[in-house]
Amino acid sequence: MKKKNLLWGIIIGVIVIISGVFLINYLKNKDLEEVVVDEDPYGIEYYNVPPMDQIFVNGVVTPEESQEFYREESLGVRGDLQVENGQVVKEGTLLYSYTNEVLQKEISQLYNEAARLETDRANTAYKQQLAIDRWYESSEEERGQTLDEITMDFNLYALDSQIQEIYSNIATMEEKVYTEVTAPFEGKVVIPEEKKAEAPLLKLISENFYVSGTINEKDLEKVKVDQVADITVISNGYTTLGKVSFVDTTPTNENSDPYSGASTMSSYPVKLSFNSLERIVNGYHVQATINMEENQVVIPKESIHTEGEIQYVLVNDFGSVVRRVIQTGEETDEGIAVTSGLEAEDEIIVSSQIEVNEGDLLNPEMMEMEMEMDIESVEVLEGE
Structure with a gap:
């Protein structure tokens, strides 16, 4: 009789443990389900930059000497x-x-x-x-x-x-x-x-630094000395202004793949100077954008921010808010003309119901992942 009671006690204990595990998982999933992120929690109004003919130069920040x-x-x-x-x-x-x-x-x-x-x-x-x-x-x-x-x-x-x-x-x-x-x-x-x-x-x-970069052969004849360029630091999205200072007509590589023999495009060295070295560090990888069209982009006046003598806009760059330093021209009834600093199809933040700042995440999926990580961190701390 004692053995039978002991067996029933063990069975009841196992059932209680399993029920507890299911209950904990249910409550955890319920908490995560309650984390609902709206498609646009900031209520942002955008201005989309129209497509433009542009040349991109990939390069590295290099010291002059x-x-x-x-x-x-x-x-x-x-x-x-x-x-x-x-x-x-x-x-x-x-x-x-x-x-x-x-x-x-x-x-x-x-x-x-x-x-x-x-x-x-x-x-x-x-x-x-x-x-x-x-x-x-x-x-x-x-x-x-x-x-x-x-x-x-x-x-x-x-x-x-x-x-x-x-x-x-x-x-x-x-x-x-x-x-x-x-x-x-x-x-x-x-x-x-x-x-x-x-x-x-x-x-x-x-x-003193410059950008040491390359362009391919189809863009060689389009790039000229003194053309204005928008230079963006890849690691943090910071954008500043510069211009083309040198174009080499001697290719840096062979025009064919040594293994397959297939024809490839040659690359040509170019140098770009900076208008300002603020936030520029030796060794940074950058991408420069050269606009080939003379048509100016007119953007809403309220989208432009000022910091000292610097003018910039905030852009939704694949879910992150980045700052683009711009140069402006004349003001019209439609807005203010931008002569450089923007890329084709940039999503400029004109206004928002909730204030956004450089570095903020706007992608709902990324925001949800951060919230889930925060919940898990809290649960770990509570468990300790």
Whole structure:
């Protein structure tokens, strides 16, 4: 009888546990079902930029000048660095120096040799003067030499020539004992963290940047120097203005696939300059847009925001709010003309019932995923 009661107790316990699991899952799903996201919770009014003929340039932010400095054993022993990591230095600033200890020893030996010769010259000059004094004290009959012959015998000119040559060599060698390495241009110092033998001692990177990009052959004849370009940082969507500064007509790659032999389009290097370097960082990947049409886009005045001297609009970029810096032209009854800064089919936010800011997510699915993640995080914390 006791065994039978025990068996029924176990069965009832299992049923209670299973019911509890189902109940927990039901309540969790119910909570998620209550998270309903409207298609447009912000109540946004958009202005869609019409299609335009545009050329896109993919590139990387590159410093105007960059140089690496390596150890040069032939110059001698290197001294301590005279600059710090991240320091901005002017052209001609001392970075570090070398001391050639081998030359120093040779110079020391030459100084000793010069001192010995100067002593010999002093003794020789003294003897010569004694001979000249005796010549003057003796009668003409007793004089066996002329003064010129006496001078030639002691040959002070030869000693003077040797001494002069030694000091000339010393001066030449002293110029090579100390070698100063200075900044060839103004820039920022970058000192690698790892101190490897093959690694550079430091890098000097100018703070002026440009876009190093490429275009394909079908766009080569369309792109001209001084064309205005909208440059967008891919990682954060920030857009600034620039222009084409150089177009190379030498392709960067072959016009066929080396494996299949199929014909491919060649790529040509282009450079674009920035109107402003604000929020531009060395190494950023960017995409530049060049509008080939002269027709200006007129957008609603209320969609334009101002920050200091900068004008910008907020754009729905695949569900995220990004800022596009623009240049504007004349104001008309229809709105304000935009000369650059927009891309074809941009969805410009004109107004919204709820304030939106750069970086906000507008995609309902992405918002729902974030809410689900927040709920799960709360449940984990509550469970702890």
